[in-house]
Amino acid sequence: MPKVTFSQVQVRYDESLILDNINLCLSEHRIGIIGSNGGGKSTLTRLINGLEEPTSGTVTVDGRDVATHGKEIRQQVGFVFSDAENQIVMPNVRDDVAFSLRRFKLPKPEREARVDAALARFGLTDLAQQSPHTLSGGQKQLLALAAVLVIDPVLIIADEPTTLLDLRNRDRIQREFAALDQQLIVVTHDLGILSDFDRVICIDNHRIAADGQPAEVIAFYRDLMAQRPL
Numbered sequence: 001m002p003k004v005t006f007s008q009v010q011v012r013y014d015e016s017l018i019l020d021n022i023n024l025c026l027s028e029h030r031i032g033i034i035g036s037n038g039g040g041k042s043t044l045t046r047l048i049n050g051l052e053e054p055t056s057g058t059v060t061v062d063g064r065d066v067a068t069h070g071k072e073i074r075q076q077v078g079f080v081f082s083d084a085e086n087q088i089v090m091p092n093v094r095d096d097v098a099f100s101l102r103r104f105k106l107p108k109p110e111r112e113a114r115v116d117a118a119l120a121r122f123g124l125t126d127l128a129q130q131s132p133h134t135l136s137g138g139q140k141q142l143l144a145l146a147a148v149l150v151i152d153p154v155l156i157i158a159d160e161p162t163t164l165l166d167l168r169n170r171d172r173i174q175r176e177f178a179a180l181d182q183q184l185i186v187v188t189h190d191l192g193i194l195s196d197f198d199r200v201i202c203i204d205n206h207r208i209a210a211d212g213q214p215a216e217v218i219a220f221y222r223d224l225m226a227q228r229p230l
């Protein structure tokens with residue numbers, strides 16, 4: 001598995017502290033990030049492929065500093081955003097998936113085969129010629145995942161991937177996650193999908209509040225939320 005490290009990472013926007021003194025080494029297969037709204041979860045994951053930069057401290061992927069190796073790291077780290085609409089770049093579903101491969105100099109038959117396989121994997125084959133904007137919210141989420149998995153990343157980061165999904169598609173994503181060989185980091189409020197993960201981290205108040213096995217960290221988070229006044 002890749003190794004992602006955070007060393008004394010701090011993120012500030014103007015006067016607001018978003019992440020404070022984060023030290024982590026992430027090398028497990030499947031890692032969940034949970035915590036209250038606005039705590040800094042998305043920011044934490046966006047640091048891993050350079051979508052955000054730390055105000056101080058360093059983030060590395062397999063020893064390479066994201067600040068100086070961003071382009072290289074983005075070829076190996078796939079990011080599925082919570083708002084799948086923002087991930088749409090091309091006028092039809094097929095081209096949207098193919099667009100992810102533009103940076104990889106693949107022979108055309110291989111590129112086509114990879115796109116076909118990614119579409120089939122997420123039940124999108126029949127929608128291949130359709131505009132992505134006409135898909136349902138859940139289908140857009142599946143398209144976003146297909147567009148990331150087609151590059152065969154070593155690490156997949158998914159920010160609230162099940163938010164818009166009905167139960168069937170949520171279960172489909174859970175099964176896909178369970179079958180992935182790659183390292184996976186998922187930010188979610190859907191605690192059920194984390195039960196078989198290797199590690200869960202709870203971010204609260206811009207810091208790591210708990211870090212360990214899913215059952216123990218989820219129990220900690222539930223207690224924390226129960227104590228908090230509405």
Ligand SMILES: Nc1ncnc2c1ncn2[C@@H]1O[C@H](COP(=O)(O)OP(=O)(O)OP(=O)(O)O)[C@@H](O)[C@H]1O
Pocket residue numbers: 013018035036037038039040041042043044
């Ligand atoms: N570009 C930005 N400029 C200013 N503030 C920002 C920016 N990005 C994030 N923030 C703020 O940082 C804080 C943490 O945001 P983040 O999205 O990381 O939280 P989160 O834990 O993922 O929240 P949620 O569970 O609600 O998605 C929020 O208060 C947010 O408003």
